[in-house]
Amino acid sequence: MSPLSRRSFLGLSIASLPAWAAEKPALRYLQPADAGYEDARRPFNSCILLKPALIACCRTEADVVAAVRHAKDAGLPVAVKSGGHAFHGFSLNEGGLVVELSGMNNRLLEQGSYRFSAGPGLKLRDCYSWLLARGRLLPAGSCGGVGLAGLTLGGGYGLFSREFGLTCDHLTQVRMVNGNGEIRDSRDEPELLWACRGGGNGNFGIATSFTFETQAAPPNLATRKFTAKGLDASGLARLLERWFEIAATLPDPCFSAVILNGSQATVLLTSTESADGPAFAAATKSFSQAGLSSKGSLTKPLASSIGRYEGRPGPLPFDNVSAGFYRSFADLQSAAAGICATVRETPGLIFQVNTLGGAITRAAASAYPHRGFPFLGELQAYWEKGKIPAKLAAGHASVRQALAAAGIRRHYRNYPDPRLENWQDAYFSGTYARLQALKAKLDPGDRIRHPQSVRLPAV
Template sequence: MGPETENGDHIDEFESGFLGDLIRPEDSGYDNARTVWNGMIDKRPDLVAQCQDVADVISAVEFAREQDLLVAVRGGGHNAAGLGTCDDGIVIDCSPMNWVDVDPDTRRVRVGGGATWRDVDHATQAFGLAVPGGVVSHTGVAGLTLGGGYGHLRRAYGLTCDNLVSVDLVTADGRFLTASEDEHPDLFWAVRGGGGAFGIVTAFEFEAHPIGTKVATVETWHSIEDATVVFETWRDFVETAPRTISGEAIIWGIPEDPHFPEEHHDDPVAIITAVHAGDPDEGEELLRPLREFGSPLFDFSGRIRYLDLQQGFDPFFPAGEHRYYQGSVYLDSLDDEVIADILDRAETRPDPRILYYVWNLGGAIADVPEHATAFSGRDHPYLLAIDGKWDDPAEDDAVLEWARSFQRDMQVHSPGEGYRNFPGLGEGGDAQRTPERDETDDRLVEVKDQYDPTNVFSRNHGVTPSESARTDGGAGDE
C-alpha cells in the first residue's frame, strides 16, 4: 500500500514544502519518470520525488524514513541492475540537479548529483579541461563515481573517484554533511568506490586536467577471422605503452548504422581502440604502430574532439529502448590461453549486438594504495567486461545464461571479484572473494553502521549494516 492511500495528510504535508515535482502512478508523466536506462527493468514505485535542490532531498529522505518506505536513489538512471528505481516505495530522483560549475584557474569542478558526463564534458571542455569520466556520455556522474569509474583517461589520471576532492551528502537521518580528507574522512573513504549505500550525494567536487579539446585515437575494425592476432597485437602494444594510453580490445557485431555497408550488418568483428591523453602530435606518433597493424575493414582512427570521443558510442546504447546486462571479471593476465578462451565465445553470442571487451588497467589506477579508498581491484592488469543488449524478453534466459557462464568460466584466469559498476542484475560480479576485498567490505559495514544503521539506502551495491547496528539504530556521527 502506497503512502498516499495510507495517510493522505502525510503526503500533502510533504508536497507543500517540496520545490520539485512529486509524481504518482496516476499522473501523466509517471511512466517516463519511472523509466531507467535498462529496458528490462520495469518497476512501479508509489512515488517519484524529482528533487530540485538539497532541501528537496532532505525532505524526501525524512518523508521516506517517517513513512518507512523503501528508498531508491536515482542520478543518471544508467545502472544496468536498475538500482535507481523500485517497486512500491519512493524514488528520490536527483536528475533535475544537473548543474556544473567550473573554476578554470583552480581546475576544480563542482557537479550536481543528477548530472551526466555529457553535462560535465560540455562545461569543462570550454576550458580545455576534463574530469576522467565514463565512455558513454549519458552515464550518471553519481553512479560512476561512487562505484569507481573507468574511462578513456584512466591510466593517465586514475579512476573517477581518484579525482574526487569532496562530496556534499544527505545522510539517512536527514543531515547535510561535507565529506573530504579533512571532514568525515571515513565517509569520504567509503564513497570513493564503495557505492551509494551511505547517503545521497547532492554535489561532487572534482579535480580536472588540462587535456585540450582534441585527442589522438586509434579505432580499427577487423575481420573476426583475424581476432586472435588482433587481440595479441593489442596486448603486446598496451603492455609496454606509456600510461598516457588507455585502450580496449572488443568483440562485437557490425551495427545497423549508415556508417557501415548494409550487407555487413551484424557480422562479428574484432576491434582495437586506444586513446592518448596528452599532446595529439605525440599521441599520433605513439599510436602509429597500432594503427598501421593489419588490414582493417574500417579505420576510424585520428585526431578527434574529446567531446566526440565521449559521445561516440551513445547512439548504440539508448535509454529505455533495449534490454541490457553488464557483467565483469578481472583477469590476472592476457596470455595466449586467456585470449583463446575469450575469443571462444565470439561465435556463440545469442545476439550480434552483444559485445564484450578487455580494458587495460594499471598506470595511475595502481598508484593509489589498495585500501586508500573503498575501490577494490587496483592491482589487476585487465578487466573483461560483458555488455549484453537485446530486445525480445523471450531471449532473456539465453542471454543471461550465456553472459553468466562466460563470467564463471573465466574465473580460472581471475584473481576473483568483478567491477562494482558492472553488477549484472544485482547478483554481483564477484564469484570469488579475496582477502583484500573482505577487508574493504568489513570497513564498509563499519561506515554503514555509522551513517545508515537502519539501512534506509538498501538498494545501493548491497552494503548492509551489522545486526547490532540494526538493533540499536546506531550511535550516529556527532
C-alpha cells in the same frame, strides 16, 4: 500516505547549503498514476520493470532531506536515481521511494583553483561540454547519459584514466544526506570521502553535491580503429592474446580496448598525444602485424571527439555485467578458447577488455580496491525487444561460468551482476568491513538500500 510538510524543515540552516541550492521550488512526489511518473521512473535498461510507490523529484539538498525523512516516517525503503543507468535496476525499487536527482544538475568552476562543484544529476555529456568550453577536463567515462553521482561513487574510468586517474580520484569533497535525513559533509568526516571514492552508490546516503579537482584539457584526441573479420574461435583467441601483449606496452596517454563480436574483432586506440608520436605509431604497426586492418587515424579537437563514444541512446534491452579484472592474458588463458567460441556462435553477445593501469595505480588509497589490475573486462548482451532470447541468455551464462572457472573473482561495482554470489568481496575486496562500519554509522536503519548495497555489520 501524505508527503511530510515542508514546514517541518524550516529550521534547516540555509547557510549550510551550497550557494547554488538556495532556491527551493516545491518538492514533487509522483505516484504511478501521475503524469510524469513514467518519465521519472524510466531506466536506461528497458527490461527493468520495477515500480516505486513514490518518486521524489528533488531539486535541492533540502528536498532530499525532506524525501528521506518522509520515507523514514512512512517506513519505505529508499533507492537513488541520478542518470538511471544502473544496469540492473539498482536505482529503482518495488513499492518504495525513489529519490530522483536529475533536477540537481548545477555546476560551478572556481576561478584560479579550477575546482569544479556539481550536482549529482549532472549528465556526463553536459559535464564534458561545460568544462571543455572552459579548457578543463574531469576524467570520466564515455556514456553521455550517465549521471555524475553513480559514475563517481563506483570509480569512473574511461579514455583518460591511464593518464589522469579515475573520476573518484579527483573527488575532494562530498555532501550527503544520510539514512536519517541528516546532512553530512566530508570536510567534517574524512571517512565519508574515502568511501565515496569508489565505494559504490545507494549504500548509506544520498550525495547532494560533489567537488572535484580538474585537469587542463588536452587540445586534441587521436583515435584509430582496427578490425579483423571472418575469424574462427581460435583466431579470435590468438588476437585477444596479442592485444593484451601490445596494450601492456602503451604509455599513460594511450587507451585501448578490444571488442569481440561474432566473428569480428575490433580494436580501439586513442591518445591525447599525436597519432604521429612514437608510441601510437608503434602500437599501430603491432596491431597491423597482428592481422588487423585500419582506414587510418583521426585527430580532432577533444570537445568534438568525445561525442563519438557516447554509445547507443536508451532505453534499450540489455544484460551487461563486469567480466572481471585481469593482470594479463594469463588470467584468461584457460577460459579464452571457450569464451571466443561462445561469442562467435552467439549473435548479440560481446566480450570486451579495456586498459587500466597508469595513473590509477598511483592514486591515493580509497574504497576502490582494484588499482593493481591493468585490465577490465565487460560482458554485454543486446537484443531488439522483449525478453532475452534463449540462445543469447545461454551464451551469457556460459561466459560467466567460464570466467568463474578460470578464477576471475574481482569485479567492477559500476558493472554489477546480480547473480554474483560473493559480490561483497568481488566489488570491495579488503574494504568491505570498513564500508560496513560507515553504513552502521550513517544508515543504522538500512533505509537506503538495493540488492547489492553495503549491508549492516550484523546482517
